[in-house]
Amino acid sequence: MSLNPTILIQNLLNGLMVGGLYALIAVGYTMVYGILRLINFAFGDVMVMGIYFAYYGATLIRLSFPLAVTVSLAGTALLGIVIDRLAYKPLRNSPRISALITAIGVSFFIESFAVVFFGPNYKPFLDALENKTIAFESFVIGNVYLPKIIFIILGITAIALFILFVIVYRTKIGMAMRAISADIPTTSLMGINVDNVIGFTFAISSALAALAGVMWALRYPSFYPYTGFVPGLKAFIAAVFGGIGSIGGAVVGGILLGVIEMMIITLFPTLMQYKDAFAFIILIVILLVKPAGLLGKRTVEKV
Amino acid sequence: MSILEIEGLHVYYGAIHAIKGISFKVEPGKIVTLIGANGAGKTTTLSTIAGLIKPRRGKIIYNGQEIQGLPPHAINRMGICLVPEGRRIFPNLTVMENLMMGAYNRKDKNGVKQDLEWVFSLFPRLAERKNQLGGTLSGGEQQMLAISRGLMSRPKVMMMDEPSLGLAPILVEEVFEIIKKINKEGVTILLVEQNAVGALKISDYGYVLETGNITLEGHSKELLANEQVKKAYLGL
Numbered sequence: 003m004s005l006n007p008t009i010l011i012q013n014l015l016n017g018l019m020v021g022g023l024y025a026l027i028a029v030g031y032t033m034v035y036g037i038l039r040l041i042n043f044a045f046g047d048v049m050v051m052g053i054y055f056a057y058y059g060a061t062l063i064r065l066s067f068p069l070a071v072t073v074s075l076a077g078t079a080l081l082g083i084v085i086d087r088l089a090y091k092p093l094r095n096s097p098r099i100s101a102l103i104t105a106i107g108v109s110f111f112i113e114s115f116a117v118v119f120f121g122p123n124y125k126p127f128l129d130a131l132e133n134k135t136i137a138f139e140s141f142v143i144g145n146v147y148l149p150k151i152i153f154i155i156l157g158i159t160a161i162a163l164f165i166l167f168v169i170v171y172r173t174k175i176g177m178a179m180r181a182i183s184a185d186i187p188t189t190s191l192m193g194i195n196v197d198n199v200i201g202f203t204f205a206i207s208s209a210l211a212a213l214a215g216v217m218w219a220l221r222y223p224s225f226y227p228y229t230g231f232v233p234g235l236k237a238f239i240a241a242v243f244g245g246i247g248s249i250g251g252a253v254v255g256g257i258l259l260g261v262i263e264m265m266i267i268t269l270f271p272t273l274m275q276y277k278d279a280f281a282f283i284i285l286i287v288i289l290l291v292k293p294a295g296l297l298g299k300r301t302v303e304k305v
Numbered sequence: 306m307s308i309l310e311i312e313g314l315h316v317y318y319g320a321i322h323a324i325k326g327i328s329f330k331v332e333p334g335k336i337v338t339l340i341g342a343n344g345a346g347k348t349t350t351l352s353t354i355a356g357l358i359k360p361r362r363g364k365i366i367y368n369g370q371e372i373q374g375l376p377p378h379a380i381n382r383m384g385i386c387l388v389p390e391g392r393r394i395f396p397n398l399t400v401m402e403n404l405m406m407g408a409y410n411r412k413d414k415n416g417v418k419q420d421l422e423w424v425f426s427l428f429p430r431l432a433e434r435k436n437q438l439g440g441t442l443s444g445g446e447q448q449m450l451a452i453s454r455g456l457m458s459r460p461k462v463m464m465m466d467e468p469s470l471g472l473a474p475i476l477v478e479e480v481f482e483i484i485k486k487i488n489k490e491g492v493t494i495l496l497v498e499q500n501a502v503g504a505l506k507i508s509d510y511g512y513v514l515e516t517g518n519i520t521l522e523g524h525s526k527e528l529l530a531n532e533q534v535k536k537a538y539l540g541l
Contacts, residue, residue, distance in 0.1 A: 174409065177402055181395045187357055188393040193381035193410045193458060 005269070008146045013268040014261065019152045019221065021260020022159035026214035027237030028244065028252035029166060030207030036183040036247040037203055039098060043105040044085060045211045046234015047112035050227060052078045052212020053127065053219045054120055060130035067131055071216050075209040082208025083201045091197065109234075116227035124226045127219035137220060155217045162213055163253060169206065170249060179203055183247070232278060239285045245298020254296060259284065306369065308333040308493050309354070309385075309462055314363035314373075316346075316353050323349045325517035326363065331462065336484065336494040338504040338525065340538055341514035347497040348390050350514070351464045354495075355387040356380040367462070382410055384461035388468060390497075392451040396440025400431055403439045403450055407457030416459065424453035427483055445476045452483065456492075463487065464495045469503060481507050501538040505529045513538070 027045050034042045055077045059070030089108050093101045128134045136154075140147040170176040178199045181189045190196050218233060219225050236259060244255025259281060267274050288295060309331040316324035324346045331337045339347050352358045354365055356377035365373040372380055381387075386407075395403050404424065408417045425432040428449040434442065442450060448468060455463055465484065469477040481503050488494050498504035505511055505525040513521035513534065521534065528534050 174405075177398065177406065178409065180397055180402075181406055184395045184397050185393055187377070188389060188395070189406070190377040191355060191357070191381060191387050191389065191393075192406045192454075193378045194406075195376075195378045 010268060011146055012148065013264045015148060015152050015156075017261035017264030018257060019155050019159075019260070020264065021240075021257035022156060022163075023214040023218055023256075024233065024237045024240045024260050025253045025256025026159060026162060026210045027234065028240040028256045029163070029249055030211050031238050031241040032244070032246055032249055032252040033170075033179070033203050033207055035241070036249075037179065037186075037200060038090065038094075038101070040090065040101045041105060041238065042085075042090075042108075042204075042207075043234070043238070044108040044112055045207065045237065046230035046232075047109050047116075048078055048081060048085075048208045048230075049211040049215035049218070049234060050116060050225065050230035051081060051112060052208075052215035053225050053229065054116065055212070056216045057125060057127055057130050057219075057225075058120075070130060071213075074216060075212050078212035079205035079209040082204035085208075086201055086204040091200075113227050113231075120227065122226060124224040127223040127225055137223070151220055155221065158213070158217060162210060166206065166210065167249070175199060175202055236278075236281045239281045242295055243284060243288050245295025248295070248297045248299075251295055251297035258296075306333075307331055307366075308368060309495065310364075310366040311350075311354070312364040312366065314350070314353065314365065315361045316349055316358060317361050318349075323517055324353070324360075327514070327517070327519045329512050329519060329522070331493060331495050332510070333493050334488075334491060335510060336488050336496060336508040338496040338498060338508040338511045339514050340498055340501040340504055340511060340528075342538075343499070344516070345514040346517045347514055348466055351387055351466050351495070351497055352389075354380075354464060355385065357387075381458060384459075386455045386458050386460035386463050388451050388455040388463065388465045390466040390470070392444075392447040394439040394442070394447045394450055394454075396438065398439055399436055400439060400442070400450060401435040403454050404431075404435075404457050407454035409458075411457075411459070417457070420457055420459060424456055427486065428453055445472050448472060448476075448480060449483075452480075452487075456487065460492060462493045462495060464497070466497045467499060468496070469498060469500045477503060501534070502529075 027049060030045050031041065034040055052074050055074035056070045059065045059073045060067050065073060085108055089104050090101055093104060128137055131137065137151050139150045141150060170179060178189065178194050182196055182199055186196055215230065237256065240256035240259045241252045243259055244251030262284065263277060263280055266280055267277055307330040311327060311329050313326045313328055314324055315326050327350065339350060341347050349358065353360050356375055360373050363373065364371055367383060367385060372383065395406060398406065404421065411417050430446055431449055431453060434446065439450060452468065468480050472480060477500065484494060484496065485507050496504055496508060505528055508525045511523065511525045511528045512519050
């Protein structure tokens, strides 16, 4: 088998980039799970709403692209808070299966909402850019073409994850988030309004998913209401792969998943059509071999 | 005026009537203890005052204000803190972070710093271990941390649920000594204990709780001498 080093490098970078985007969504899954033991299946759809908000902010309201993205992040943060308050908060003391079914319902609701309001058709995201060439420029090293946009996405992803880690591990509200993940009643005994901290968690998770969505759309510019379905599922797999509940695990799981996917189709191009299946194979294998995930701790179920 | 007054409190767990209309008072600056056997309703009483459980009927009056039904964070911010049964340390947070969780709502940086020095002087072990995760501490150290975490909110009323439970005898002595010290600083204490002798020895006033009812009350010295109490709770 002959392997073209140019394609190898390009695909490795692509894998890193896609993996970073999985990671941005996966940290949301893992943080919400860590706090509420709930898989918020709506993150893939929040991601798409982030794309729509940025797209319409730039094309309809004619905001500059950075401003449109900022508005989109704020809007999805608010959306996250609303989802929690309306859909999940009334179910805090209900059986977990109720919340899980509700999460699937929220996901369907947002998808249908987008179909009705924004239409079922594909839209060209690059219309949101004043200068579209940025999406097509490349660094050229010898005969290797490396798209600039990949480096921009990688850089922004790294900064966003860094900020997230600072929030979780170096701020007061981050400390409260970690405390809640261990013990909700005791956290409330510390004078902390637990619902506000949970709302904050939904806000930053949703904003991160939207950021991932916008960058996803910069790289794969045509989008429609179901664009978030597959990346959302893969991010969930990434979170389980890395160890659900562990933020570091979600990052590692996301990046590994992205790279593994790309490497498999680089090595076996004939398997291209089955690309999406590998993530699920990885999920099955990890659940069989190491159910707690790569960085997850085996925990005893709380009674 | 009592700092804390419970009037005709009824608490249910589903169909189970756990607290059957109890009333008692806590005077400011005192140590008041609730003693009683397992299942008498001691923990339920404290949890209800702290806001973790909503009472079906009755009043909880703190400084003249009714607080029953308020959420736990609101009650804590008013100056009532609960050091819960089983310590409930945050195992994934460092000792220092656990302490700062206690001081979460405080804005007076200097006061927090002073209180930190104070709890470290009460429990030098905690100072040595301040960067260790809470989950790695021994049972006794966790109890010290739970008490310190409570103190960091600078409470006016500190409720302690079985602070001596599961500790070595020498540590039990130490914990009771510390409770006296904290009280001397002006903190009113409502203490729940199965170790009735220890609790009555350091407290001013006591109530005996039996299956959701208060059956006896009196000055702690009197209760210590009471034949009925001696038989049932003191093992004498």
